[in-house]
Amino acid sequence: MIASLNKVEVDYPGRGRALGPVDLALAPGEIVALVGPSGCGKSTALRLLAGLEPPTRGTVTRAAGRGETSVVFQAPTLAPWLSAAANVALPLELAGTPKAQARAQAIDALAKVGLKGAETARPAQLSGGMAMRAALARALVTRPRLLLLDEPFAALDEITRRALADDVLTLAAELAPAVVFVTHNVEEAVYMARRVVVLSAGPGRIAGEAAVEGPVVRPPGFRASAAFRETAERVSRLLAGKVTA
Amino acid sequence: MKLLAPFLLIALLLAAWEAACRLLAMPVYLLPAPSAIGAALAEGWPLLLASAWNTLSTALVGLALASVLACGLALLVSLNPTVEDAVRPVAVTLQVTPLVAIGPLMTIWAGIEHPQRAVVALAAVAAFFPIFSGALTGLKAVDPDLARLFDLYGARRAQRLWRLRLPSAVPALLEGCKVAAGLAVVGAVVAEFVAGSGGNQGLAWRILEASNRLQTARVFAALAVLAVLGVALHGLLSLTERRVLAWWRGR
Numbered sequence: 425m426i427a428s429l430n431k432v433e434v435d436y437p438g439r440g441r442a443l444g445p446v447d448l449a450l451a452p453g454e455i456v457a458l459v460g461p462s463g464c465g466k467s468t469a470l471r472l473l474a475g476l477e478p479p480t481r482g483t484v485t486r487a488a489g490r491g492e493t494s495v496v497f498q499a500p501t502l503a504p505w506l507s508a509a510a511n512v513a514l515p516l517e518l519a520g521t522p523k524a525q526a527r528a529q530a531i532d533a534l535a536k537v538g539l540k541g542a543e544t545a546r547p548a549q550l551s552g553g554m555a556m557r558a559a560l561a562r563a564l565v566t567r568p569r570l571l572l573l574d575e576p577f578a579a580l581d582e583i584t585r586r587a588l589a590d591d592v593l594t595l596a597a598e599l600a601p602a603v604v605f606v607t608h609n610v611e612e613a614v615y616m617a618r619r620v621v622v623l624s625a626g627p628g629r630i631a632g633e634a635a636v637e638g639p640v641v642r643p644p645g646f647r648a649s650a651a652f653r654e655t656a657e658r659v660s661r662l663l664a665g666k667v668t669a
Numbered sequence: 670m671k672l673l674a675p676f677l678l679i680a681l682l683l684a685a686w687e688a689a690c691r692l693l694a695m696p697v698y699l700l701p702a703p704s705a706i707g708a709a710l711a712e713g714w715p716l717l718l719a720s721a722w723n724t725l726s727t728a729l730v731g732l733a734l735a736s737v738l739a740c741g742l743a744l745l746v747s748l749n750p751t752v753e754d755a756v757r758p759v760a761v762t763l764q765v766t767p768l769v770a771i772g773p774l775m776t777i778w779a780g781i782e783h784p785q786r787a788v789v790a791l792a793a794v795a796a797f798f799p800i801f802s803g804a805l806t807g808l809k810a811v812d813p814d815l816a817r818l819f820d821l822y823g824a825r826r827a828q829r830l831w832r833l834r835l836p837s838a839v840p841a842l843l844e845g846c847k848v849a850a851g852l853a854v855v856g857a858v859v860a861e862f863v864a865g866s867g868g869n870q871g872l873a874w875r876i877l878e879a880s881n882r883l884q885t886a887r888v889f890a891a892l893a894v895l896a897v898l899g900v901a902l903h904g905l906l907s908l909t910e911r912r913v914l915a916w917w918r919g920r
Binding site for chain 1: 812814815817818819820821822823824828832833836839917918919
């Protein structure tokens with residue numbers, strides 16, 4: 425296991441129970457999508473897995489250390505005063521990598537996400553899709569064993585979203601981190617993950633799971649395949665609460 | 670047209686003023702006509718310019734002093750939430766105390782033979798709070814997700830300060846400095862009035878001197894110079910703010 429949630433519950437003062445009890449275990453290299461309605465605690469689950477927040481009850485185990493976990497948020501969350509390359513180099517520099525080496529690795533990482541030539545651009549000069557790619561490069565530059573994505577495509581248009589989804593899967597296949605992909609979009613969850621975990625709201629609990637067949641990097645036309653449609657349908661029904669796990 | 674419109678309005682108002690003064694045969698010590706003020710400006714400009722420079726330099730020294738103190742204190746306070754909780758209400762209390770009321774105290778502390786010091790001190794007091802408050806707000810205006818990433822990357826305290834909080838503070842700090850510059854001039858003028866001696870011959874002193882002699886046209890001339898000074902300073906700082914922000918954002 426690279427990380428797991430064991431009977432975790434999270435209460436927020438004044439707002440009551442946000443999550444739990446939830447059990448979730450991640451195998452190394454596994455790609456899991458967490459899908460659920462707004463307020464079901466999926467982002468909370470992600471922060472627990474990242475070690476950014478402690479659970480109120482239950483335990484979180486993490487085999488991936490601090491430098492081995494990366495998070496991408498819904499917004500690119502780049503520092504506006506730093507160039508794209510400096511933003512990507514930041515996690516390496518904070519960990520003590522010499523500046524020149526961090527810079528070289530950052531430029532490589534930017535090239536991998538298709539941002540060759542944008543190294544000196546500031547975040548304000550990047551489009552939404554490009555900024556998200558830079559955030560992805562920053563997450564991957566440390567070669568994490570656990571990659572946590574919190575609705576990373578939510579603010580993007582459909583075309584950019586699909587292109588980025590394929591790029592994330594290609595990079596995941598190459599670097600093989602365990603990936604947790606949080607989304608409220610059923611199709612996106614089924615496309616991205618080999619295992620879709622459905623959360624119900626108020627408080628967030630696991631309503632069921634669905635396995636998705638096929639290779640990590642989805643072949644063209646995968647969205648039109650019968651397997652994709654059937655899984656999406658099953659996940660939708662789990663979300664609507666018509667099937668119990 | 671947009672640039673011209675305010676000048677047209679000013680011209681119109683001046684013309685109406687001039688006409689009213691002539692038609693009503695207004696006594697010149699009560700309300701001088703714009704032509705009389707123009708004459709006072711033309712006659713007294715070397716002295717007015719020197720006085721304007723005195724006021725401006727006093728305000729700028731006060732501003733510089735305030736910047737150093739306010740940024741330093743904001744930084745210290747921001748390092749500890751308890752200290753911040755303690756300092757903020759005290760700062761607000763001092764801030765709402767009218768500047769004029771602190772004036773006499775400053776002249777006593779500066780000593781009767783150093784009115785210049787009192788004026789600089791009061792300009793600094795006036796400029797202190799916007800900068801302090803801007804710097805403190807800025808130091809706390811960190812994108813929470815970016816702060817989480819710093820947590821995740823195991824950033825140390827010093828790294829967090831230098832690489833996250835200080836750069837995040839820049840926009841709010843600039844805004845504070847812009848407000849402070851205007852207030853520094855106000856502070857300098859108020860202090861000159863309160864100090865009430867010719868030790869620092871700024872524009873306020875010109876106004877006092879002229880009004881004591883009922884040379885109302887000269888009062889207006891000094892006021893006009895003061896207004897132009899304020900507009901120029903504001904324009905200069907707005908431009909600086911835009912430039913620095915553009916550099917900060919990389920555009």
